[in-house]
Amino acid sequence: MILFLTKTMLIDGSKIRINTYNPRLANAEEHYVRGSIYDASGNQLAYTKVEADGTKTRVYPFGEAYAHITGYSLRSKTCLELVLNEALLSSDRFTDQLEYLFGGEDIRGNNAILTIDGGLQQKAYEMLKDVHGAIVISEPSTGKILALVSTPSYDPNTVSEDWEDLTSRDDSPLYSRALQGQYPPGSTFKIITSLAAYRDGSLRNYEYDCQGEVEIGATTLPCYHSTAHGQQDIYDAFAISCNTYFATLGLKIGGDDLRKTAESLHLNDRIDFVLPQSMSHVTVSDADNEQMIAETAIGQGQNQITPFSMNMIASAIGNGGMLYRPYIVDRIENTEGKTVEKYLPSMYDNAVMKAEEAEYLEGLMDGVIAYGTAYMLNDLPCDVYGKTGTAQIAEGDDTEPHSWFTGYTKVGGKTGIAITVMIENGAESYPALPIVHDLLNYYYTR
Numbered sequence: 001m002i003l004f005l006t007k008t009m010l011i012d013g014s015k016i017r018i019n020t021y022n023p024r025l026a027n028a029e030e031h032y033v034r035g036s037i038y039d040a041s042g043n044q045l046a047y048t049k050v051e052a053d054g055t056k057t058r059v060y061p062f063g064e065a066y067a068h069i070t071g072y073s074l075r076s077k078t079c080l081e082l083v084l085n086e087a088l089l090s091s092d093r094f095t096d097q098l099e100y101l102f103g104g105e106d107i108r109g110n111n112a113i114l115t116i117d118g119g120l121q122q123k124a125y126e127m128l129k130d131v132h133g134a135i136v137i138s139e140p141s142t143g144k145i146l147a148l149v150s151t152p153s154y155d156p157n158t159v160s161e162d163w164e165d166l167t168s169r170d171d172s173p174l175y176s177r178a179l180q181g182q183y184p185p186g187s188t189f190k191i192i193t194s195l196a197a198y199r200d201g202s203l204r205n206y207e208y209d210c211q212g213e214v215e216i217g218a219t220t221l222p223c224y225h226s227t228a229h230g231q232q233d234i235y236d237a238f239a240i241s242c243n244t245y246f247a248t249l250g251l252k253i254g255g256d257d258l259r260k261t262a263e264s265l266h267l268n269d270r271i272d273f274v275l276p277q278s279m280s281h282v283t284v285s286d287a288d289n290e291q292m293i294a295e296t297a298i299g300q301g302q303n304q305i306t307p308f309s310m311n312m313i314a315s316a317i318g319n320g321g322m323l324y325r326p327y328i329v330d331r332i333e334n335t336e337g338k339t340v341e342k343y344l345p346s347m348y349d350n351a352v353m354k355a356e357e358a359e360y361l362e363g364l365m366d367g368v369i370a371y372g373t374a375y376m377l378n379d380l381p382c383d384v385y386g387k388t389g390t391a392q393i394a395e396g397d398d399t400e401p402h403s404w405f406t407g408y409t410k411v412g413g414k415t416g417i418a419i420t421v422m423i424e425n426g427a428e429s430y431p432a433l434p435i436v437h438d439l440l441n442y443y444y445t446r
């Protein structure tokens, strides 16, 4: 008894411990009312309801909108319900423990407050709920995650009843597409190709006369709708997303340098974050044939990038080359609202790229909105810098390509938020761009 009442250290250092199974906590679940999880404005995302007969039920008031953040708490736990298990089943209030000892009352566990912007999360979920896709929104200047949405989703309130269906469906609603979905990045990869060209130095002023398509090895790579873009420098080619320009530029850069540039942006790297995720892969090398290198340079080929990784790249550019560690738990509070543990922004990599490289990429990403493929974002009450992408799934596959946008905002020269949207098979039917427009409009005008 005394053993489990002893105040436990919730968190050591900057990392939250992940406990898959802990007999002490399994025991604690009987004597504790599991703490609640809140968004940044104090909306309850998960709480435990206690019936008159003592039965405890975990309730998720927003259902599917937060499923891939909170996870669920049953006999097995996932996502933050798992990561925060120890925090939610601990109390640092001695009086709670006395009440338990002498009054037999259950101890109320600590609460967790997230960095999530509830309005933005809800809005993002609403825009995505009828398609398959992911949205990641963060604050580059701190690393705070403001929204993290994956669809299709599931209702954590009824996950037990729905288990059979959820685990047998082809569209895998239990898995987070934002964190675990590996997708060809399409033209968003041109950010990486452009950075590699800049680092090469001699390729910064590369020009190419686009004829609408180019033959490389055994394949023909077309521009969108085979439009012949004519003479292009990197600013025009980036803004209008000219494939022949970047495919031929990629061949001059070479496979090794494309991969090394990708790796400098933390692709092929396990990201240190509290929720489970897949690693993004860029495997191209000088040993690959020309077709593979050219396809990689325009985001096809073997590239597999998660929306979460892509958003970290946009964050690093928006923050002048410095990347803050992404985090989603702001603090743990006791039941009186006193902070027990606070998480602060911390640097993940202070030199993802040089400031001048970030400035160069910002110049390219500015053109995309000023006169390029994301022109529709130029009426917003913020400056937007970004890149669109249309990613073919595989050669000869006639399903609709995925639709991407990644970028960030500035207001009065100050970096605002980074936003990445990826819609599976949405290129024509449900493109990412109008979603980005509506979310940014909501964020800046609400």
Ligand SMILES: [Zn+2]
Binding pocket: 210, 211, 212, 223, 227, 228, 229, 230, 241, 242, 243, 244, 245
């Ligand atoms: Zn072109």
